[in-house]
Amino acid sequence: xxxxxxxxxxxxxxxxxxxxxxxxxxxxxxxxxxxxxxxxxxxxxxxxxxxxxxxxxxxxxxxxxxxxxxxxxxxxxxxxxxxxxxxxxxxxxxxxxxxxxxxxxxxxxxxxxxxxxxxxxxxxxxxxxxxxxxxxxxxxxxxxxxxxxxxxxxxxxxxxxxxxxxxxxxxxxxxxxxxxxxxxxxxxxxxxxxxxxxxxxxxxxxxxxxxxx
Amino acid sequence: xxxxxxxxxxxxxxxxxxxxxxxxxxxxxxxxxxxxxxxxxxxxxxxxxxxxxxxxxxxxxxxxxxxxxxxxxxxxxxxxxxxxxxxxxxxxxxxxxxxxxxxxxxxxxxxxxxxxxxxxxxxxxxxxxxxxxxxxxxxxxxxxxxxxxxxxxxxxxxxxxxxxxxxxxxxxxxxxxxxxxxxxxxxxxxxxxxxxxxxxxxxxxxxxxxxxxxxxxxxxxxxxxxxxxxxxxxxxxxxxxxxxxxxxxxxxxxxxxxxxxxxxxxxxxxxxxxxxxxxxxxxxxxxxxxxxxxxxxxxxxxxxxxxxxxxxxxxxxxxxxxxxxxxxxxxxxxxxxxxxxxxxxxxxxxxxxxxxxxxxxxxxxxxxxxxxxxxxxxxx
Numbered sequence: 001x002x003x004x005x006x007x008x009x010x011x012x013x014x015x016x017x018x019x020x021x022x023x024x025x026x027x028x029x030x031x032x033x034x035x036x037x038x039x040x041x042x043x044x045x046x047x048x049x050x051x052x053x054x055x056x057x058x059x060x061x062x063x064x065x066x067x068x069x070x071x072x073x074x075x076x077x078x079x080x081x082x083x084x085x086x087x088x089x090x091x092x093x094x095x096x097x098x099x100x101x102x103x104x105x106x107x108x109x110x111x112x113x114x115x116x117x118x119x120x121x122x123x124x125x126x127x128x129x130x131x132x133x134x135x136x137x138x139x140x141x142x143x144x145x146x147x148x149x150x151x152x153x154x155x156x157x158x159x160x161x162x163x164x165x166x167x168x169x170x171x172x173x174x175x176x177x178x179x180x181x182x183x184x185x186x187x188x189x190x191x192x193x194x195x196x197x198x199x200x201x202x203x204x205x206x207x208x209x210x211x212x213x
Numbered sequence: 214x215x216x217x218x219x220x221x222x223x224x225x226x227x228x229x230x231x232x233x234x235x236x237x238x239x240x241x242x243x244x245x246x247x248x249x250x251x252x253x254x255x256x257x258x259x260x261x262x263x264x265x266x267x268x269x270x271x272x273x274x275x276x277x278x279x280x281x282x283x284x285x286x287x288x289x290x291x292x293x294x295x296x297x298x299x300x301x302x303x304x305x306x307x308x309x310x311x312x313x314x315x316x317x318x319x320x321x322x323x324x325x326x327x328x329x330x331x332x333x334x335x336x337x338x339x340x341x342x343x344x345x346x347x348x349x350x351x352x353x354x355x356x357x358x359x360x361x362x363x364x365x366x367x368x369x370x371x372x373x374x375x376x377x378x379x380x381x382x383x384x385x386x387x388x389x390x391x392x393x394x395x396x397x398x399x400x401x402x403x404x405x406x407x408x409x410x411x412x413x414x415x416x417x418x419x420x421x422x423x424x425x426x427x428x429x430x431x432x433x434x435x436x437x438x439x440x441x442x443x444x445x446x447x448x449x450x451x452x453x454x455x456x457x458x459x460x461x462x463x464x465x466x467x468x469x470x471x472x473x474x475x476x477x478x479x480x481x482x483x484x485x486x487x488x489x490x491x492x493x494x495x496x497x498x499x500x501x502x503x504x505x506x507x508x509x510x511x512x513x514x515x516x517x518x519x520x521x522x523x524x525x526x527x528x529x530x531x532x533x534x535x536x537x538x539x540x541x542x543x544x545x546x547x548x549x550x551x552x553x554x555x556x557x558x559x560x561x562x563x564x565x566x567x568x569x570x571x572x573x574x575x576x577x578x579x580x581x582x583x584x585x586x587x588x589x590x591x592x593x
Contacts, residue, residue, distance in 0.1 A: 017547070017550045018550075021555075024557040087390050087393060087394040089393040090389060090393035090394065103336075104386050106338060150215040150219070154215070
């Protein structure tokens with residue numbers, strides 16, 4: 001919530017003209033940006049790992065749909081306000097447009113809003129990484145031996161560290177993000193299809209009463 | 214065993230978590246609060262860059278340090294500047310950037326501002342201004358009567374006048390956004406040094422410079438034209454005005470007032486291959502002072518006659534300002550953005566700065582006088 005509140009600070013410089021004409025480049029151009037945006041939506045597949053541990057399964061679909069909708073709204077809000085404040089052309093020449101956008105905002109005590117945002121955002125990133133980290137260690141332990149969970153947790157750490165520090169070149173990081181985004185979407189599409197197929201073949205009952213059993 | 218391994222791992226990891234390896238202690242920094250940018254007369258591509266900031270050392274002979282270096286770009290000048298400073302240069306607290314008129318007219322504005330925009334830690338809300346009839350480095354040498362440091366005085370001067378609607382907000386970020394965007398050109402306040410004899414002590418805001426799409430200062434609006442421009446651009450933040458109107462047969466009646474509200478509507482279109490723009494301005498006005506023979510002020514007829522006379526006056530002034538910007542080929546009003554939003558296909562293949570010179574702009578002004586001689590917070 002504090003991170004989201006910081007998004008409002010530069011809004012006094014928002015100009016609706018900067019985002020017009022809306023859709024001027026055509027629908028296909030907008031659609032073409034989907035793979036780049038997909039990276040931000042990845043991560044909900046972790047549900048496949050944590051699902052057995054969830055007690056109130058009836059609510060999970062609603063919560064997850066709500067989460068995805070929230071992310072979509074935040075993503076869209078992010079794009080609109082950044083374009084509205086920085087303008088399309090200026091945004092295009094920025095490496096990190098959101099940081100530039102936040103840099104324009106000021107608070108009476110904290111002069112650098114972008115630094116404050118990064119401080120809060122890093123905590124969010126670590127929280128997300130922790131969930132994925134647990135999912136990876138837990139899955140590997142399930143495949144090998146349940147006792148090996150701590151071993152896998154220790155062994156995975158250097159991998160996470162290497163992923164964080166190794167791509168030094170900016171272009172490589174962005175390319176990796178695109179590749180992961182596209183592969184992730186493909187993985188989710190295939191996984192969901194396979195799970196649906198399995199559910200259909202096994203005749204699994206997904207009705208309200210059956211879920212709790 | 215696993216717990217011991219984890220504990221050992223944590224101890225090893227703590228070595229990496231020493232943290233703050235790039236710590237910057239404020240006393241070890243040369244905080245640059247103002248930059249002055251001049252052009253070398255013998256070498257037009259060369260910039261003369263002056264940095265000024267507070268001197269932290271107790272042994273310093275002056276409260277402010279100033280360093281001047283040269284370079285073909287800002288980065289080169291900063292690198293050269295660092296060689297003269299015993300402390301690390303830091304731009305995060307930058308308040309104001311001053312250009313000399315020669316530097317602004319040389320056509321290097323966009324290049325220098327792009328350089329500035331790329332300084333990683335620079336405050337994008339730093340003010341930008343142009344000094345007329347003086348070098349930028351002289352502005353930073355100024356010792357104002359009411360403030361010991363020139364950069365503090367300049368920042369307050371610009372900030373205050375922006376807050377009361379005398380000038381628009383002109384920051385590094387706004388300049389960069391405006392010069393990157395299509396259909397709008399940047400504007401920068403112009404100052405002049407004032408004071409008795411050869412040693413100026415203060416500065417005065419004298420108008421607004423228009424920068425064209427090539428990054429060249431092409432003209433200046435006077436301070437009264439600036440106020441008209443602000444209303445025309447829809448940027449007016451309760452600006453004051455002072456003018457002369459013809460009132461019921463009495464010519465040249467002095468009238469001054471405050472614009473309480475400004476509403477601008479712009480309609481753009483293409484007619485016979487040419488852009489046609491209609492600008493409609495609605496102003497709510499408080500009259501501060503009216504020098505005209507009146508029997509009774511609080512009459513509907515007086516208000517209506519004043520409204521019509523003021524609307525005519527505002528419209529005439531706005532058309533003059535508009536014509537000026539069209540002659541310069543600098544769309545500082547941002548009318549091109551409306552044309553682009555309305556007809557992007559037409560706009561795509563056109564050079565807007567050329568089209569703007571000849572495009573038809575109609576201005577319609579409506580004035581509503583709310584009060585005469587009664588004001589809340591009458592700021593000047």
